[in-house]
Amino acid sequence: MPSFPARIVVEDLRKSYRVATRPPGSRAGLAAWLPSRRPWRTIAALRGVTFTIEPGTITGLIGPNGAGKSTVIKILSGILRPESGRVTVGGLVPWAQRLRHVGRIGVVFGQRSQLWWDLPVDDGFALLRDIYRVPPPLYRTRRTRLVETLRLADFLDQPVRQLSLGQRMRAELAAALLHAPPLLILDEPTIGLDAPSKLAIRAFIRDLNRQDGTTILLTTHDMHDIEALAERVIVIGDGRVLADSPFETLRATTLSGRRLIASFDGPPPTLALPEGVTRLPATGQTLALDFDPARIAAPDLIGLLTQAGGSAAPSPLADVTITRPSIEDVISRFYEHHAPGP
Amino acid sequence: MIRAATPYLAAFRARWRTTMRYRAAALAGFVTQCWWGVINIMIYAAFYHGAHDAAGTAPLGLHQTVTYVWIMQGTLALMPWSCDPEIADAVRSGAVAHELLRPIDLWWWWSCRATARILGRLVPRALLIVAFAGLVLPLAGLGAWALRPPASLPDAALFALSILMGLALSASIVVLLNIVTVRTLSPAGGSAVITPLALILSGNLLPLALFPGAVQTLLILQPFAGLGDLPCRFWLGTLHGGRAILALGQQAAWIAALTLIGRAALRRALHRLEIQGG
Numbered sequence: 001m002p003s004f005p006a007r008i009v010v011e012d013l014r015k016s017y018r019v020a021t022r023p024p025g026s027r028a029g030l031a032a033w034l035p036s037r038r039p040w041r042t043i044a045a046l047r048g049v050t051f052t053i054e055p056g057t058i059t060g061l062i063g064p065n066g067a068g069k070s071t072v073i074k075i076l077s078g079i080l081r082p083e084s085g086r087v088t089v090g091g092l093v094p095w096a097q098r099l100r101h102v103g104r105i106g107v108v109f110g111q112r113s114q115l116w117w118d119l120p121v122d123d124g125f126a127l128l129r130d131i132y133r134v135p136p137p138l139y140r141t142r143r144t145r146l147v148e149t150l151r152l153a154d155f156l157d158q159p160v161r162q163l164s165l166g167q168r169m170r171a172e173l174a175a176a177l178l179h180a181p182p183l184l185i186l187d188e189p190t191i192g193l194d195a196p197s198k199l200a201i202r203a204f205i206r207d208l209n210r211q212d213g214t215t216i217l218l219t220t221h222d223m224h225d226i227e228a229l230a231e232r233v234i235v236i237g238d239g240r241v242l243a244d245s246p247f248e249t250l251r252a253t254t255l256s257g258r259r260l261i262a263s264f265d266g267p268p269p270t271l272a273l274p275e276g277v278t279r280l281p282a283t284g285q286t287l288a289l290d291f292d293p294a295r296i297a298a299p300d301l302i303g304l305l306t307q308a309g310g311s312a313a314p315s316p317l318a319d320v321t322i323t324r325p326s327i328e329d330v331i332s333r334f335y336e337h338h339a340p341g342p
Numbered sequence: 343m344i345r346a347a348t349p350y351l352a353a354f355r356a357r358w359r360t361t362m363r364y365r366a367a368a369l370a371g372f373v374t375q376c377w378w379g380v381i382n383i384m385i386y387a388a389f390y391h392g393a394h395d396a397a398g399t400a401p402l403g404l405h406q407t408v409t410y411v412w413i414m415q416g417t418l419a420l421m422p423w424s425c426d427p428e429i430a431d432a433v434r435s436g437a438v439a440h441e442l443l444r445p446i447d448l449w450w451w452w453s454c455r456a457t458a459r460i461l462g463r464l465v466p467r468a469l470l471i472v473a474f475a476g477l478v479l480p481l482a483g484l485g486a487w488a489l490r491p492p493a494s495l496p497d498a499a500l501f502a503l504s505i506l507m508g509l510a511l512s513a514s515i516v517v518l519l520n521i522v523t524v525r526t527l528s529p530a531g532g533s534a535v536i537t538p539l540a541l542i543l544s545g546n547l548l549p550l551a552l553f554p555g556a557v558q559t560l561l562i563l564q565p566f567a568g569l570g571d572l573p574c575r576f577w578l579g580t581l582h583g584g585r586a587i588l589a590l591g592q593q594a595a596w597i598a599a600l601t602l603i604g605r606a607a608l609r610r611a612l613h614r615l616e617i618q619g620g
Contacts, residue, residue, distance in 0.1 A: 074439070078443075079615075079616065095616060112437045114440055127352050127353070131445070131446060
């Protein structure tokens with residue numbers, strides 16, 4: 001059980017990086033010898049990020065590449081120092097009280113391994129037990145449970161470098177949880193995994209949150225992760241919080257529209273379309289329409305299609321599908337809508 | 343106290359186990375060092391035989407030099423060859439920032455890893471060389487080329503103590519090389535400077551006693567002497583009383599100095615890492 005409520009408070013967080021720029025070309029290489037030329041450029045990664053996360057919740061942090069997600073994650077993990085702003089995790093300031101802070105969080109980076117490449121998985125676990133000073137009886141109970149739920153038994157004695165990506169991610173999750181942290185930070189935990197592995201990881205994270213009350217913060221580009229897990233989504237773009245709401249609200253407000261695809265036994269009719277309906281380019285005997293259900297109800301639109309008798313020889317309506325926009329559509333439209341200005 | 347040391351002992355054990363697994367590397371190193379040792383000894387023998395007039399005044403007799411060569415070959419793994427290769431990989435991949443995710447003192451962590459790695463490389467090679475140069479050679483009738491035992495039991499004890507201090511010294515140099523790698527993003531530069539310095543100034547290429555008399559004091563006070571020359575002198579029994587205390591004292595002083603420098607440098611390097619990101 002978590003030993004403290006992992007409430008995360010982030011207020012007006014700002015961070016910029018100084019990067020060395022180098023003009024291309026061979027003459028520029030010579031210019032680098034002149035002491036006056038020191039072409040540094042400042043890139044603002046976070047321009048005032050504010051949010052609060054309550055203990056025991058699952059929050060998704062999403063945003064396009066370069067939006068500042070990883071910077072937020074690194075600051076919350078205590079490995080990066082912001083320029084200004086206030087951050088507390090369970091009452092501790094991550095970078096200022098780093099040693100105490102990192103002892104009570106678990107972090108998994110999907111792209112990087114934290115286990116020791118040459119050590120068998122179980123030796124790595126034993127090393128983590130000693131690093132986090134977990135009392136042996138507690139360690140045994142936790143290890144047994146994690147080995148069972150994450151199905152690690154088959155490869156506990158293999159060096160980490162020999163594991164498949166799916167096996168490695170499961171081992172990484174277990175490694176991050178041996179000290180039973182009340183807060184688990186996951187940076188793209190399902191990246192590169194096949195569908196069954198993704199489902200297994202998601203189920204495990206959900207159970208961990210429900211059974212142990214572990215607070216979970218995850219970043220991902222896989223919107224199915226968000227849909228399956230996150231009660232709440234924080235969208236970061238261009239160093240700011242673009243949206244912070246339950247996922248359904250985000251979906252509803254960003255793209256409430258529906259798409260209707262109708263096929264006909266013959267050429268589709270030409271229609272005078274009512275307000276709020278747009279015709280999409282479609283081929284052959286189909287007709288694709290985007291519509292706003294608040295302005296015209298789906299049955300009315302279908303009715304319109306069946307009674308398209310105005311033309312000389314109407315083709316009968318064969319089939320109708322109505323789709324909600326995919327999550328990917330929602331998010332990419334959202335990103336486009338909030339794209340940074342020129 | 344034990345609980346406080348748990349992570350560092352664990353780091354030591356894990357690194358020791360992995361390093362000891364490289365049997366082929368240890369055997370290859372053993373063969374190379376035997377070969378190199380034999381060639382060295384042939385060269386010294388030729389010099390000593392050619393310089394009959396200097397026979398009485400030489401700082402080391404031929405059989406002392408032969409023993410010195412074998413000790414140096416046996417303890418070659420004690421040299422700070424390079425930074426920790428795993429740290430170099432982590433620096434290249436950017437994962438080094440993740441070292442900050444552990445609730446541990448990074449200097450002690452790196453230092454324990456370095457000590458275990460050096461010791462894991464040292465022990466098998468040293469045992470094989472002692473067996474070859476101390477047992478096989480005399481049995482083969484090449485007693486003149488053999489490693490002779492320590493001058494006395496107290497000298498042997500002082501040698502062991504001095505080697506342990508050399509181990510701590512070497513580990514603290516490796517941690518410095520780790521820090522240089524973190525700052526310069528490449529493991530090559532630091533090693534390129536340290537390796538030749540260590541090989542020459544530890545007496546590995548030529549016993550320090552055979553250098554010109556004018557620089558003897560300087561040579562004995564510089565830190566690399568503690569990596570080989572001072573332990574060898576204890577083995578040969580040429581350090582006694584005040585000079586023995588001075589030798590051990592200089593080793594302890596350099597360990598303390600490099601530790602302080604290393605901790606300060608690490609703090610600065612990590613601060614930079616926290617500012618610029620991993």
